[in-house]
Amino acid sequence: MWRYSLRWRYPHIPCSGEPVLVSEDVCEGAPVPDSILSRFIAGGDYAVCLDFLAEQPVRRWPPERKAQARLRNLRRRILKSAPLFADELIARELALRPEYFKGR
Structure with missing residues (x-):
């Protein structure tokens, strides 16, 4: 419609x-x-x-899929800007916002 x-x-x-x-x-x-x-x-x-007019409801990602995408984007972003310190920066970010990177 x-x-x-x-x-x-x-x-x-x-x-x-x-x-x-x-x-x-x-x-x-x-x-x-x-x-x-x-x-x-x-x-x-x-x-x-x-x-x-959309007849289909909006499809939301499950938390696992959100977590995968967020972690992948974090790795890509950090590897692009600071590849030498990537492991340390990723670990820091995961420690700062664990709930966000779990997909919640």
């Missing part, structure tokens, strides 16, 4: 009225509905926006 809407288009300026004037859910690939186009003014303060 897609959602077309007519939204305030200036994020740096507070909206004087409603942030979303009208919105409508349509099937994938459908053109902008007439209910939105009829209220759209070219050069106005509102823009036609398209949102893709």
Whole structure:
């Protein structure tokens, strides 16, 4: 499903009225509905926006996978900047933040 809407288009300026004037859910690939186009003014303060509605929930990494990625990134980062002292610096970082590198 897609959602077309007519939204305030200036994020740096507070909206004087409603942030979303009208919105409508349509099937994938459908053109902008007439209910939105009829209220759209070219050069106005509102823009036609398209949102893709996610039907799948966000998948989170398990703690083990997070721990592997964090440790791999730490090693890569330290080996890039200080390869001579890498073992000592990695051990220090693991001692400072053990919970973080366990994936919590």
